[in-house]
Amino acid sequence: MLAAAGPLVAVIWTSLCLRILLPAAVTFLFLADFLKNRRPKNYPPGPWRLPILGCLFHLDPEQPHLSLQQFVKKYGNVLSLDFANIPSVVITGMPLIKEVFTQMEHNFLNRPVTLLRKHLFNNNGLIFSSGQTWKEQRRFALMTLRNFGLGKKSLEQRIQEEAHHLVEAIREEGGQPFDPHLNINNAVSNIICSITFGERFEYHDSQFQEVLKLLDEAVCLESSIMCQLYNIFPKILQYLPGSHQKLFRNWRKLKSFVSDIINIHRRDWDPDKPRDFIDAFLKEMAKYPDKTTTSFNEENLICSTLDLFFAGTETTSTTLRWALLCMALYPEVQEKLQAEIDRVIGQGRQPNLADRDSMPYTNAVIHEVQRLGNIIPLNVPREVAVDTKLGGFNLPKGTMVLSNLTALHRDPREWTTPDTFNPDHFLENGQFKKRESFLPFSMGKRACLGEQLARSELFIFITSLVQKFTFKPPVNEKLSLQFRVSVTVSPVSYRLCAIPRL
Ligand code: HEM
Ligand SMILES: *[C@@H]1O[C@H](CO)[C@@H](O)[C@H](O)[C@H]1NC(C)=O
Numbered sequence: 001m002l003a004a005a006g007p008l009v010a011v012i013w014t015s016l017c018l019r020i021l022l023p024a025a026v027t028f029l030f031l032a033d034f035l036k037n038r039r040p041k042n043y044p045p046g047p048w049r050l051p052i053l054g055c056l057f058h059l060d061p062e063q064p065h066l067s068l069q070q071f072v073k074k075y076g077n078v079l080s081l082d083f084a085n086i087p088s089v090v091i092t093g094m095p096l097i098k099e100v101f102t103q104m105e106h107n108f109l110n111r112p113v114t115l116l117r118k119h120l121f122n123n124n125g126l127i128f129s130s131g132q133t134w135k136e137q138r139r140f141a142l143m144t145l146r147n148f149g150l151g152k153k154s155l156e157q158r159i160q161e162e163a164h165h166l167v168e169a170i171r172e173e174g175g176q177p178f179d180p181h182l183n184i185n186n187a188v189s190n191i192i193c194s195i196t197f198g199e200r201f202e203y204h205d206s207q208f209q210e211v212l213k214l215l216d217e218a219v220c221l222e223s224s225i226m227c228q229l230y231n232i233f234p235k236i237l238q239y240l241p242g243s244h245q246k247l248f249r250n251w252r253k254l255k256s257f258v259s260d261i262i263n264i265h266r267r268d269w270d271p272d273k274p275r276d277f278i279d280a281f282l283k284e285m286a287k288y289p290d291k292t293t294t295s296f297n298e299e300n301l302i303c304s305t306l307d308l309f310f311a312g313t314e315t316t317s318t319t320l321r322w323a324l325l326c327m328a329l330y331p332e333v334q335e336k337l338q339a340e341i342d343r344v345i346g347q348g349r350q351p352n353l354a355d356r357d358s359m360p361y362t363n364a365v366i367h368e369v370q371r372l373g374n375i376i377p378l379n380v381p382r383e384v385a386v387d388t389k390l391g392g393f394n395l396p397k398g399t400m401v402l403s404n405l406t407a408l409h410r411d412p413r414e415w416t417t418p419d420t421f422n423p424d425h426f427l428e429n430g431q432f433k434k435r436e437s438f439l440p441f442s443m444g445k446r447a448c449l450g451e452q453l454a455r456s457e458l459f460i461f462i463t464s465l466v467q468k469f470t471f472k473p474p475v476n477e478k479l480s481l482q483f484r485v486s487v488t489v490s491p492v493s494y495r496l497c498a499i500p501r502l
Helices: 002-036 069-075 094-103 115-121 131-147 153-171 181-196 206-221 225-232 243-267 277-287 298-329 331-344 353-358 360-373 405-409 451-468
Strands: 078-080 088-091 388-390 393-395 400-403 469-472 483-485 489-491 497-500
Touching: 069 078, 088 094, 094 388, 094 400, 115 225, 115 243, 131 277, 131 298, 153 181, 153 451, 153 497, 181 206, 181 277, 181 298, 181 451, 206 243, 206 298, 225 243, 243 277, 243 298, 277 298, 298 331, 298 360, 298 451, 298 469, 298 489, 331 360, 331 451, 331 469, 353 360, 353 451, 360 451, 451 469
Parallel strands: 088 400
Antiparallel strands: 078 088, 388 393, 469 497, 483 489
């Protein structure tokens, strides 16, 4: 009944809105926006903006991160650019990035949260929390990831086991053209499952597939128009049907999935033998009988767990898809990689992390995949915590700060072939060479929490796959480095053939 009434309400609202409310609202908003958003003295320069929409209309919706180039040229390295109604600046160049992420980082440790995220997560968890909650949750997550074997044996073994399952799943394709997306997603999220829940799922497990689908949908829904509108008019939108309601439903389902697993853990929980992240968190919760002084409560357990999924799956999976694509596109690189694998590891055993030190070429290939893939081009946004002076400009508290990682990763002064895949960027006299202008995981106290884990996964997955297969474009299908922008920059769907090596 309600569902049927939904579209009707929407239609009435839309026509009402267009005829009466819109002209009045526009006038009011122009005024209110003007009064509210008057710029402080010495605010960074930028293109002119419309109220509410900000500068969004200036961008090419297909490639927002490329079409801004002219602004940087015109306005400089601290550029003001508003996304919808959020005042923002984009910073460019290593000197400024270092200032924001290291020297002055205490002013830039917060995350901006949209009203939508506030409604969903309310400063809980790891990625979008700030202040005391963030500090506690981050310290705990880092410590727990370490205890469950980061740098030690057990997590390495979990990654190896998963790589083995992935190899077997790909072998089943029999060398025929296939899209590796789903299998890679399953494999990568299984690593997080094993850390947080203590178990992996079979790739065909229907509940697991459902969870991955809900998460994937949630990511897509968030950029929908209704969700954007919710950020501006939450009071009205909360009563209207639309994709924002679907987003709320998805997160409710995801939370209750985790909540059920937590309850199962409680049944046979032994504080002396924590099996995984959830067990360790329950132990931390038990330490604080007074729940008002700590962030170790069930809500944060659920949100931190989901944040690990959210941050750990899409990123690593996208990078692996770039890697396989590069293998198929650059057969001469793949051959050299296979030669190094055959020399150092051979065919008789699985790759392990200790091999990494004796494999400079492999290491260079993985770094180059991350440089060219550049999957988070404007970094994850930060927020100015107190009025701050940067590069001679005043940034008021609450300003959103984006940093242009593309400008680093494609800087023609730093890279010999900035727009072409070329592992030599990371090699010198046959040895691996670190590069300063390479920051896919960002830097400083709030840099990627999963960097070590991600690097271990990339190394073991990529070497295990290229050890067993040669990746080739399907006959009559042309592969390219074309990309799609969503939460990350990912390759457009592609198919390739995995030819087993003898
Ligand atoms: C190739 C894979 C990955 C890339 C490129 C990547 C990149 C990033 C970047 C750029 C940030 C923002 C840092 C900042 O604000 O300065 C970030 C944050 C984060 N990443 Fe990753 N990440 C990857 C994999 C992972 C994995 C596997 C995990 C799982 C443990 C993870 C967990 C997180 C978390 C929890 C945050 C938020 C940290 C905070 O706000 O304190 N990431 N990541
Ligand atoms: C980031 O840098 C790249 C490369 O220089 C440029 O094309 C792009 O427009 C820049 N984006 C922003 C938002 O400044």
